[in-house]
Amino acid sequence: MLRYDDQVKMLVAVDCVVMGFDGQELKLLLIKRGFEPERNKWSLMGGFVRSDESFSRAANRILEELTGLTGIYLEQLHAYGNPDRDPVDRTISVAYFALIDITQYEKQLSNTYDAEWVSLSKVPSLIFDHNRMLRQARKEIKYKAANHPILFELLPEKFTLPQLQMLYEAIYEVEFDRRNFSRKVLSTRLLVKTDEKDKESSKKGAFYYRLDKEEYDNKFRAFLNIIPNPDKVI
Amino acid sequence: MLRYDDQVKMLVAVDCVVMGFDGQELKLLLIKRGFEPERNKWSLMGGFVRSDESFSRAANRILEELTGLTGIYLEQLHAYGNPDRDPVDRTISVAYFALIDITQYEKQLSNTYDAEWVSLSKVPSLIFDHNRMLRQARKEIKYKAANHPILFELLPEKFTLPQLQMLYEAIYEVEFDRRNFSRKVLSTRLLVKTDEKDKESSKKGAFYYRLDKEEYDNKFRAFLNIIPNPDKVI
DNA sequence: GCAAAAGTGTTCGGATTACACCCATGT
């Protein structure tokens, strides 16, 4: 039997930066770590990769085990491998980020699991290098969302243009012109207007839109340029 | 002593997609693998991560061991972890890509090492998932170079605008308008004109430019938009 | 003189921006 001799083996973990939007602000899904070291400290959704698993399968499994969430948008972010990132044993971690619609999962979560949504402006100190992962994930999302329609993953199936704009404004921490924003978004042809209106947040009410799934799949990798003055914002 | 029990440990490798430009076309640096399995098959520059090494240190060390190259531009590309990607043992790989100026290293290489430059249009079948890594690296470079000035790593210290344009055209496999290209590039203020001319490739001769190092560091992460019609090309 | 490649200028059109006005509705 062939073998690679004298090579060091390492533990391989996956950590997921799960972000959500509740209609007002961006939130991060955290969990109280259930084992030593750092038990009861705040942590991203993480776990070890099993012997027969790919990274993405591991990420999906871990997310489901910890939160019950399945079938959500996951993307590999970066691999972290500093020798001292885990004090117990040499552990490398492949970080993923996920974007989800909070409203769809909020109740389900708080009852069954130890996971909790935390406002992005109030994220506590996390274990290991998880704060660094979060920082990089936020940067990557900003970067990517400027050109690609990934943020729709954060919204419910039906959403209004003002809601969409609030989301973009939360990500980029700036305000956009309402009229130019709607024109730009609608010009992508990604959205389909429905007959219904959201009467919650205004008297007039705002029309609900939904994604044109086909167009969305087509243009997922296209350049959209939704953000004004991207080089000033990012 | 604290330990994580019952967790699988894996071998961790680093593989480098090293690309270069010889003034005419893009090339990839390959090596004949020196050990089993797949001995004497073509491979990217790869090796195992040591117990006290970060990924980027490992990548730099491996590149130096195999080619003698030091201090070159390296960027993490993606982590690959399919259970069956290495038939011998469960091995995950963190891929990096590197961009270098071929002319600076060409002779040095061919004498001392087994590494070889291969035209990107004639890349042979590589071991494991290395062809996939190459594909992803090419895509990432296209993507990134459309907005960021990373391609200067592929050129000698002094270069002409026609050379720079040839490089961009090689990457994107399209031809650009000479006049618009030079205006765009010069408007970035990244280049400094020198007094010298390259008289090799034309009768009139083209002025050499060099990078403004300070501006380059400042604008390395800026959006430059050098490529016309990026959504059609990428 | 002429061919070949480099360098500079101009025009046109579409996209982006800034801004004003109208609409629907609950109070």
Added chain:
DNA sequence: ACATGGGTGTAATCCGAACACTTTTGC
């Protein structure tokens, strides 16, 4: 009726793309 937020329109501007002409020099 009026305040509030949603929807639509328009003029000014900027930037990118297309294109023409001049310059240099080896042959």
